Amino acid sequence: MIGSMKVSGGGGAVVVINGVKYKEDLNLTSHGDEELSTIPYDFYYNKAIVLNGEIHILGGPSDSRAKHYKYDGMSWTSVSTLPYSFYDGAVVVLNNEIHILGGTENYTKHYKYNGSTWTSVSTLPYDFHYGSAVVLNNEIHIFGGYGGQVKNHYKYDGTNWTSVLTLPYSFYFGSAVVLNNEMHLLGGNYTEHYKYNGSTWTLASTLPYDFYKGSAVVLNNEIRILGCYANNTKHYKYDGLSWTSVSTLPYEFYDGSAVVLNDEIHILSGRYSLDRHYLIKPTIYMEV
Numbered sequence: 001m002i003g004s005m006k007v008s009g010g011g012g013a014v015v016v017i018n019g020v021k022y023k024e025d026l027n028l029t030s031h032g033d034e035e036l037s038t039i040p041y042d043f044y045y046n047k048a049i050v051l052n053g054e055i056h057i058l059g060g061p062s063d064s065r066a067k068h069y070k071y072d073g074m075s076w077t078s079v080s081t082l083p084y085s086f087y088d089g090a091v092v093v094l095n096n097e098i099h100i101l102g103g104t105e106n107y108t109k110h111y112k113y114n115g116s117t118w119t120s121v122s123t124l125p126y127d128f129h130y131g132s133a134v135v136l137n138n139e140i141h142i143f144g145g146y147g148g149q150v151k152n153h154y155k156y157d158g159t160n161w162t163s164v165l166t167l168p169y170s171f172y173f174g175s176a177v178v179l180n181n182e183m184h185l186l187g188g189n190y191t192e193h194y195k196y197n198g199s200t201w202t203l204a205s206t207l208p209y210d211f212y213k214g215s216a217v218v219l220n221n222e223i224r225i226l227g228c229y230a231n232n233t234k235h236y237k238y239d240g241l242s243w244t245s246v247s248t249l250p251y252e253f254y255d256g257s258a259v260v261l262n263d264e265i266h267i268l269s270g271r272y273s274l275d276r277h278y279l280i281k282p283t284i285y286m287e288v
Helices: none
Strands: 014-017 019-026 036-037 049-052 054-058 066-070 074-082 090-092 096-099 109-113 120-121 132-136 139-143 153-156 159-165 176-180 182-184 194-195 202-204 214-221 222-228 234-238 243-248 257-261 264-268 276-280 285-287
Touching: 019 222, 036 066, 049 090, 049 222, 054 257, 054 264, 090 132, 090 139, 090 194, 096 139, 120 234, 132 176, 132 182, 176 222, 182 222, 214 257
Parallel strands: none
Antiparallel strands: 014 019, 019 285, 036 276, 049 054, 054 066, 066 074, 090 096, 096 109, 109 120, 132 139, 139 153, 153 159, 176 182, 182 194, 194 202, 214 222, 222 234, 234 243, 257 264, 264 276
């Protein structure tokens, strides 16, 4: 995205628009990324979720595995103690309740939080960790995972888990999102990107870089992928046709989580940036 004014200094990726060359300004002051808060504990290997205009973070490594905090735009507050040691699992919101699914050491557990208490919901149909989950049409879908489960795809209708369709590739350490009523699997096995229309998986694109242990979100009807293990400051968007570089992230981001709140992207923590929380804003370019 081109900013509303030219800025000086910096350097970075070059784009050409209407025959004019622009270079990305990497100076964070003009770039606009804003450090919002210090996360209250070491949060990585897990996911964040948005509920009722607040960001919730759940679980983490070591002694953080039962922690649950929320961010109201000003400060972090402890919410609950998780019902089990939770990390490397998945988190979704369904019917205004938070669901936590699986995770290392507690592979088949599934609990939900109604705002006051945690309740056991179901037993997952397989050992689920390092996979991904989404909600579509009021059903929870879980994809892949580490070990022998890499091509599994199941859905939960509120009563039972049902096998859906074998995944088109081995999926773990990747991300899943919903866009235009279709589910998208991104990376995990590097540059794969497939979508599911309710009956078949089709190849949607080739990702612009090897993407695993990063994070994906949907913003303004476009998919964003942010960071990953080896390309940890990259940020690209997909408009349904092609991938375009958006910005350089303000720190090395992987094994963290990204969410969209009020039409803005937040990135939270990461393997070596345990307590960082940034608001990601559009890149500003200067004319070359």
